[in-house]
Amino acid sequence: MSNKEGETILQVKNLRVSYKQNQHSINILDNLAFDLRKGEILALLGESGSGKSTIAKAVTGLLPPSAHIGGGALHLGSAMIADLSSKSIQWERIRGRGIAMLFQDAQQALNPVLSIKEHFKESLLFHRMASADEVAPISAKLLSMLNFTDAPNILDRYPFQLSGGMCQRICLALALCLKPAVLIADEPTSALDTVSQKEVLDLLKRMQEELGLTVLLITHDIAVANAISDRVIVLNRGVIEEEGDTGTVFAKPRAAYTRQLLSSRSRIAKPLRDRELQHPDEPLLEIVQLEKTFHPKKRVLHHVNLTLNKKEILGILGQSGCGKSTLAKCITGLESPSGGGVMYRGTDISRLQGKPKREICKQIQLVFQDARASLNPGRTALQLVQEPLQYLHIGCRKEREAMAKLYLDEVGITGEAQTRRPPQLSTGQCQRIAIARALVLKPEVLICDEAVSALDMKVQAQILALLQRLHKQFGFSILMISHDIRVLRSFCHHIAVMNDGSFSEGKRASARLHESNQPYTQLLLKCAGDMEEGLY
DSSP states (O other): OOOTTSOEEEEEEEEEEEEEETTEEEEEEEEEEEEEETTOEEEEEOOTTSSHHHHHHHTTTOOOTTEEEEEEEEEETTEEESOTTOTTOOGGGTBTTTEEEEOSOHHHHSOTTSOHHHHHHHHHHHTTOSOGGGHHHHHHHHHHHTTOSOHHHHHTSOGGGSOHHHHHHHHHHHHHTTOOSEEEEESTTTTSOHHHHHHHHHHHHHHHHHHOOOEEEEESOHHHHHHHOSEEEEEETTEEEEEEEHHHHHHSOOSHHHHHHHHHHHHHHSOOSOOOOSOTTOEEEEEEEEEEEEETTEEEEEEEEEEEETTOEEEEEOOTTSSHHHHHHHHHTSSOOSEEEEEETTEEOTTOOHHHHHHHHTTEEEEOSOHHHHSOTTSOHHHHHHHHHHHTTOSOHHHHHHHHHHHHHHTTOOGGGGGOOGGGSOHHHHHHHHHHHHHTTOOSEEEEESTTTTSOHHHHHHHHHHHHHHHHHHOOEEEEEESOHHHHHHHOSEEEEEETTEESSOOEEGGGGGGOOOHHHHHHHHHHHHHHTTOO
16 A cells, blocks of 8 residues: 655655757756655656656656756665766666656557567566576566466567557566666556556556555646546646645645646536537548458458548547557558548549549648657758648749748747747647648648647647637548547547447447447446546
């Protein structure tokens, strides 16, 4: 059980960190201090850019070269680092057995060319925690503890053969195999669907209770912090706004900033728009018996049928790995279907090539989940929005620049921000640029593939409100792909539920999703409800 009054196992004092950017120094953390008690789960809660991940990187020696530590001390059990800015710190003695890390994107954290067993072997042998003969039994035991029913088979597989939730559980097992004093979990569930989120959070809580695990949980999601943390620290621009027992902080927040975070989440939980669809019988995009197989044993989509009407906002809900993103790629021509068709205004566009395919690009645009990764880091916002216009030979240079400025203004990227590159902008600003780049071609269909799932609550609300305004202003249809039921229920006219490569039920009014008698839909609703329990 959590030992809220127990001994302090991790103590950070007077931590100061800044980043160098364009010959300027930007302060991120200034004299930050906090304690982590043995056996507790402490949540660091705040928006993107508040300094949460910087804290984790500073206490594990993982800060990038552009970062500068101005000072600070770290106590870990009986060990002490008097000056975190020292170049002589032997971080290999601290990372792993002292402080282990559980990263946000588990699949990127794992080496794709190593089997899961090789990952365990590499870690256990490096830290001299086991002999080569002991690796398999230790690994299998840990995987069994983390709800893997076929551990020996899992050990022989590779990360790309596993789902996001499975990879996150494997990363947790890799961290636990070293018996760390502290586990830092940096946004461990933000990239996961609600079922996988609940599974990982339940496991963290169970490991805390059974093994006495001490966790520093970094998150922007109030529901995640509320679900498993004992205490919470609310961080805003490198300053602690509020801290205390989780229940007390969320039930009676003292700081205005904490109340603002709670308000942002509740705004997403409420409908953003009128649900009446103006053109219910004007099909714009029709998916007909679509099939996609990557190799004989990997069928991703089968018998997919879907209709998107003119000016409709249609949500697609499902777990990671159910085929949502593959469907989006088939619609936009990034993947070729194995069977069936994609009909746009009555014409099959699924196998177009050359100029006809480029023409369709104008009408159907895709916004990716990771906007920063989809943008060229060496180009300014103004240059990025002009890229599709240049590719399709639309307008002269002055006309393209004028159109790019217009659409950047529309999404709230104005003035000097238009000349900045993605590394100089926030995640929310990058997502706005990605939306402007998609809309500059004036498409009839905008596909948003998990476009807000990695954003904090405040930025989520801003992006959804922006999409709602632009939808009303320009009249395009939206296919909103998400694993977040809150987002889809608040934003869409209808929701289609996808499971294992097909739709488990037909298109339904989103307000009536709770009336579904489909077991899979009920499971998604239950997991989402469990995450929200106690917040409102």
